[in-house]
Amino acid sequence: MKNFIVRAITGIIFVAAIVVCFINPLAMTFLFAIVTGLTIWEFTGLVNGREGVDTNRFICTAAGVYFFVAMIGFCSEITPSTVFIPYLITVVYLMISELYAKNQDPVSTWAYTMMSQMYVALPFSLLGVLAFRGTHDGAIYSWLAPLSVFVFLWINDTGAYICGSLLGKHKLFPRISPGKSWEGSIGGFVFVAAVAVLIWYLTDMYGYNDLGLSVYQWVGMGLIVAVFGTWGDLVESLFKRTIGIKDSGNILPGHGGMLDRFDSSLMAIPAAVVYLYTLTLF
8 A cells, every 4th residue: 555655646746747847848858858867877777787788877878968958959949950969979989989998798888878869868859849840930839749648658558557457368468568468458549549539629629739630630649659658668678678677767666767657758759750740741
């Protein structure tokens, strides 16, 4: 019971922080810069436990946070594209530095170093792409797209848990995540589709649908986020099984580490970006 209470309180604070931060672009930037840094720091700490691997935790973390902030600056049209040059220099340095580090396994160190940027920093940085859109009068900020991604992920997790607990019989991916079932996943998708319709209805009614999506496009976005969010969860489960750990950390009481909490979003955010950009092409 005590663990349940701790988990519930942490979950409420976590959700409230995410929702509130999207009200203001500075708050979003500040919170997710911290999230990016903590997640990369956690990731590099885990992989450095593998034999022969020695990523530079400080530089990887600093580079990832810088890339996130630079992307926000670029998407909001506050900074020019040259803002990415220091990041590119840092990436080159991380590659060349292995020539002198004399690590046992430089290839694995390179791979995990780049993975910290591709797996963590890049997806979080794409929140800037979701939140800012260019217009004739400059970039405008909108909370709707990034917040919707997280709402869909939360609803998918809730629906999958409820349906999986009540109806789950057929394992979705027993080799990696024995607790997930097809019934739970399908239930989660149904919940997400229903919430997508509700979001369309409310945003259209109150004039907040600045994405201009139809009800079918909203449902499509919800399902894309749910599917890739599920894959994101499985990817992190595979990572943890490979590393040989149960939780990625303990920074969030009752919820594990940062990777445990944001694993779904690391696949869902890029998928949402691709989906929304694809809609503009047709």
